[in-house]
Amino acid sequence: MNDYNFKNLTFLFVEDEKIIRDNIYDILSPFFKKIYVAKNGQEGLEIFKNHEDIDLIVTDIVMPEMDGISMVDAIREFDKEVPIIYVTAFSESDLLIKTIKQKICGYILKPIDVEELLKAIKKAGEIIEAKRLREKLKDINEYLQKEIEKKTEELRKIAFYDELTNLPNRNSLIQDLKRLEKPIVVLLDIDSFKTINDIYGIENGNYVLKEFSGFLKIFEKKYGGKFYRSGSDEFVWLQDNHFEEEKYKKIIEDMIEFISSQKIYLKGYDLGIFVDITIGVGFGKENPLEKADMALSKAIENHQRYYILKNDDTLKKEYEHYMEILKTIKIAIREDGIVPYLQSIVDKDGNINYYEALIRIKTGSTVLVPYQFLEISKKAKLYNKLSSVMIDKSMQIAKEFDRHISINLSYQDLDNKKNMEEIIQKVKYYDIGKKMVFEITENEAIRDFNNILKFIEIVKKYGVKIAIDDFGSGYSNFEYLLKMKPDLIKIDGSLIKEILVNEEAQYIVETISHFSKKLHIQTVAEFVSSQKIFEKLKELNVDKFQGYFFDKPKSYV
Template identity: 40%
Template sequence: MNLSYEEYLLILTFFIIIYLLSKQKKNRDLKKENHILKQYKEAVEESNIISKADLKGNITYVNDKFCEVTLYSREEILGKPHSLLKGESSKEIFKNLWETISSKNTWHGVLKNRRKDGEFYYVNIIIKPILDENNEIIEYIAIRHEITDLIHKSEELEKSLREDFLTKEGNRFKLLEDIKKSKRPSLALLDINRFGEINDFYGYDIGDEVLRIVAKTFRKFIGNKYSLYRIYSDEFAILADNEDKEHFLRFIKQISDSLSLNPLKIKGKEIYIQISYSISFEEKDTLKKTANMIKKYAKTNKDVVIYNKNLEIEKIYEKNIMWTTKLKKAFENDNIVPYYQAIFNIKTNKIEKYEALVRLIDEDGIAISPYYFLDIAKKSKQYLKLTKQVIKKSFEYFKDKNFEFSINLTLEDIKSKSISTYILDMLVEYNIASKVVFEIVESEGIEDFVEVNSFIDKVRELGCQIAIDDFGSGYSNFEYLIKLNADYIKIDGSLIKDILINKNSEEIVITLVDFARRQGLKTIAEFVSNKDIFEKVKDLGIDYAQGYYISEPKIKID
């Protein structure tokens, strides 16, 4: 087909017009995208502290938020090294930071910085190296979010978790921490005999005042020489380090005699009390294990009990053998079973999850709590078998049910290659990961986060979720939550069960809920035993409730 010159020209003109219209549309789209990106950038700039630095760490750019928080003007800060802001973060942190970003990797962490006026502040910071087309670093960008208020709240909470709310002395958790730090400890546990009768006869207000006066009397005697703790109800502890044994014995007897001989005067009443006490000079590792044991002996008719390794050891051995045998028979007869306790979604008013709780069914068909056999299972090397039984039977039970369910894992479970491999294999075999929540107990004992996070990453990849159990107990640390990247925190039952009568417990729970909300975590209240507690946790904004008010543990769910 032959075309004339005019026809060629017409076709060419047509394609030019199409090209120009297409380019115009692209320009409009690009302009629109740039407009949207500009708004995103403004939102990021307004809410975050942003800076850039050259390869030597000298600051080349800061945004308005940076100047607002640090109190430095642009003129004062540009060209200066980032170390100008350095606070009290350790050298190891900065060494790790520079090694990470110099290797073209992103660094994320928390830093304690210093403002121009010398005041410290905390930031959650991400530092990312910017690479050119040749994959070489040309600059660094740092995006920070100030978390000073959150850190201060967590510090206050950490303190309150180690302080007895009534006497303002240390509590049981603080005692265990201090024992760990001590070199050659001596420990005295002192009990007020028949304290329950004082509460019954005079009332709880008088009972509380008795505890305050006793604590003040102890503190007056010991001054700053020893450490004082109220570890439970009417039970106190005095800890000494590198102290002469005979001197410590005489000192404790002197305190006990003083309180026993002189009445307490409260609101016109004279109240006589008797103090019994026990003392241990064992090594600190043994001391922690025997602290609860020796306080039981202090309730005897003896004036004083001094702990030693042979103290009724035959009875302890006999009890251990009895439970070891019970466990062995339970495994043989398939009598290790999970019971399931409902977890109620307060927002939707529905039961949405269950927690699997191990039980031992004895010869009489009675379900025995793990309180009685868990320690023995660990000592007799049968603990990991318990875990496998709960996993296998729970997976089998829930495979066709439309509920999530949680399984408790200790650090021993996670560190066990046998258990971790078994879990991964079972998740694949049952194709059930999306229903499984692993509750990590004893999280305060984690020392190797790399090992624990490796396990978490593997089960997360399959679709599981993670909960931190008993959060709010004495060793709880907010840093653990960030490091473990949890989905839920289960608020310690000791806080929930006292929440209506203990203002300190309520304040701790409020702080925990606020922290969880900021971190995007869901909260679960344990030990919800009645309607009043349920309404309280609901008012505080807790997401889930678990306890006997909702449902007791059952071998089958409704």
């Protein structure tokens, strides 16, 4: 018997002579999965139609009622691929011509030699296996295609929809804005949302956002357009329409009244709260979202419920300035225009102890200082990129030029675990912890002071010194000072500027210097602009000094 494994095959044997039919069945049935037998073409056709498990057909040609050729013609009408083997005699050569177009797999001669039959079946079996493999691969491909489509849809939802509210997100908004000819952007900000989080917890804050998004969907059904969640507590209503001021004033006033009348019942509290919103409106093909953002800032600044930025508005000049600076920031990021300028910090004898790295943006001959671009970078969500590049370059200077460098870290750098982890990784990568000072500015906007304390603890292990910047300004907190255990305190520049003419400023500086000595913390005075100020600060026992009297910030490269 052939060494080929026939156990996976089921075949139909069509033969009108009972002796041959029974003989072939008895010999081969132990070696095949199953064998069906038929005594003529008509019976064979019916069996094939009713049994989908048949893999191949072995058939005689000349038979009563329906011959093999007619049977195969009928089968080929609905199955073009099932392998078929003809059993034929030399005398049937004229009939064989009719089989040429039937895609026959093989022929064996009568009388049937079992070995020859098995060889023909083996050849057909290889075709069947190849077909099965193709079908399996097709099934796998179809499955993979469905999985890809499913994952693509999941990724699309992640990329273009907000998980919490199920509203389209900022990415979706940006994409939709590109295709609109007359976009109207209505930017909504939930008033004092941080207070809701602080008092009732993040879970209730998220619940408020979900309920709020439900209000927006109700409003969307009434007025059309589309709502998006564009930020933490900011939402956008987008329409493609000609802007009619009076019409949209009424709609916005309706929106404000509707939302402010909706009570939200918080989990775990036997009370409901109302939320108020402030709205900024921008319209037109050119940067409507940025216009709406500026209008929102103006509304908040003026304590108005909403503000519409019109084309003839004086705010338009501010907007144009904003866009010009934003363009410069983007060019600087793209073309390596973020430059650290260094200013020395000296001791009482004028010896340089270390340098503070101050961020500048340089494009061509233009150099921008922080007050010109930092706030705009934060509004445009570009601050983190600027800060990351600045930290990188400052650490490179510390390593390559063997300089002790101080860099500023704002609450925005430290109010985010990802940012803090990135800074820690940079300290490890450059291996310059002992040459670095991190100046941290206290700010009431910091949400989790414990995270900052952990950050300080980690970087100090690598030798980094910690300075508290602008100490003596409105937010100075002695409790935080004791917890942070800084190495240096930088006295707020507003006190130093007044030091020669204001006794109160002198007293505050002297007090800061005195208690710092008790805590073994060194003091640094900024904005030292003259010899007289320098001498006065030395009298008040300040340790280190920085300002134009010693040098102006300059590019180190």
